Each structure stands twice: as structure tokens, then as C-alpha cells.
Amino acid sequence: MPCSTLPSDFIQFSHCSRRILVLEPADITWLGLCRLIETSGKKEIALMRVASADSLEQYISCYAPDMLLLTSVSYRDEILPLVQRLSEITLRYPSLPVTALLKQSIPYLAELLMAFGVTTVLMQSPPLEELADILTTPAHPASKSRGVQLSLNERNVAKALLSGYSVTRLARMLGKDVRTVSAQKRSVIHKLNMSNAGELQVLGGRLMTTEQGEEYEQAV
DSSP, X not given: OOGGGXXXXXXXXXXXXXXXXXXXXXXXXXXXXXHHHHHHTOTTEEEEEXXXXXXXXXHHHHHOOSEEEEEEEOGGGOHHHHHHHHHXXXXXXXXXXXXXXXXXXXXXXXXXXXXXXOOEEESSOOOHHHHHHHHHSOOOTTEEEOOOOOOHHHHXXXXXXXXXXXXXXXXXXXXXXXXXXXXXXXXXXXXXTOSSHHHHHHHHHXXXXXXXXXXXXXXX
């Protein structure tokens, strides 16, 4: 969909001084966030909603927002496809700040998001009266700031391992030596601040969703 066919009510968004693109699938959460901003007195903030991660890159390209806000991140929202999309966006738009609000605590999820380019992760939803301030000044006691990012090759290896591929299967699929993939796996584990491969397996198990009864191969 070209920019010229986007809804006309987004034209005002492009002229505001603080433009925040919000990925939020739930109507009630979006309406609550809009109401919060309206009552905060921060007239410089303009929000634009995107309901699907598949549309994010097009809206970023058309409207050049000042921030991308992910308001409902949890494993039930299919983290792995979201991580893939975020990886593409943060590589193409490295200067775009990305803030994620976690709906629940999952060990190493914050590290994973930041390794794929998320700038700030709020470990718990802040009080509503503080959220408007966070959107203008993202520093917050419950947040983690950007850590070590994975390289493009490491991101591909991480996504495959989290999806259930073994090192041997992944090496065969990529046409690489097993030792090369094993070295990249160790680098991923180190950058995610994990102590062993078992923690990567546990994270993958928590994030995986089964579609149409498909069984994923357990990572080795």
C-alpha cells in the first residue's frame, strides 16, 4: 500500500513534534493510551496505531516517526515473528528508538529484544500517570537500555535455534561447517548474558507457538 493511500487522518501525525508509532492489536489498550495522552497535557505527542507488525515498515517509511512503541509484548503474541520484523526494521532504521513494554516477565526476553535492536525495555508496565513522561523521556527505573546487539549472522542463528533447529540441522541448511555454527551459537549465548545452551533452549521453548499441530525439532 503506497503512502498516498493511507488514511487521511494520519496527515496531522506527520506535522507533530513528537510522533510515536504504536504497535497495539487490542482496541481497548489503544483507546486507553490515546485517552491518557489527551489528559496528560503533552500536546506535542501524537500517536499513530499499527495493529499488525507486518505493516510497521511501511508506516515508518512513510511517516518517519520519532519512536516505535510496542505496548503489549508477550510470548502469546508470537515473539519470534515479531523479533524477525524488528530485526529488519532496526537494521534499516538504526537511529529509530524502539521501546517495548513487557506484559509479563520471561527470563532473557529483554536481552533478546535488545539484541535484535530494541532500544529500551520496560520490565513492567509503569503507572499510567508516568507513561506520558516515559514517552518523552524513556529513562525509567524498571527499564533496561540497549545492550550488545547480535550481528546479522548471529541473528539468523539465534532465530533458528529458538525455533527448534539443532546446530547440525542448521549447519546443513546454511551450507556451513558445524564448528562455525557452534561458534556463532556460543556468541549468541554470551551476548544474551546466558551461562549455557540450556537457557537458550528454555527461552525458545517458552517463545515457540505451534501452528496446525506442527512439532518443532528440539534444539541440541
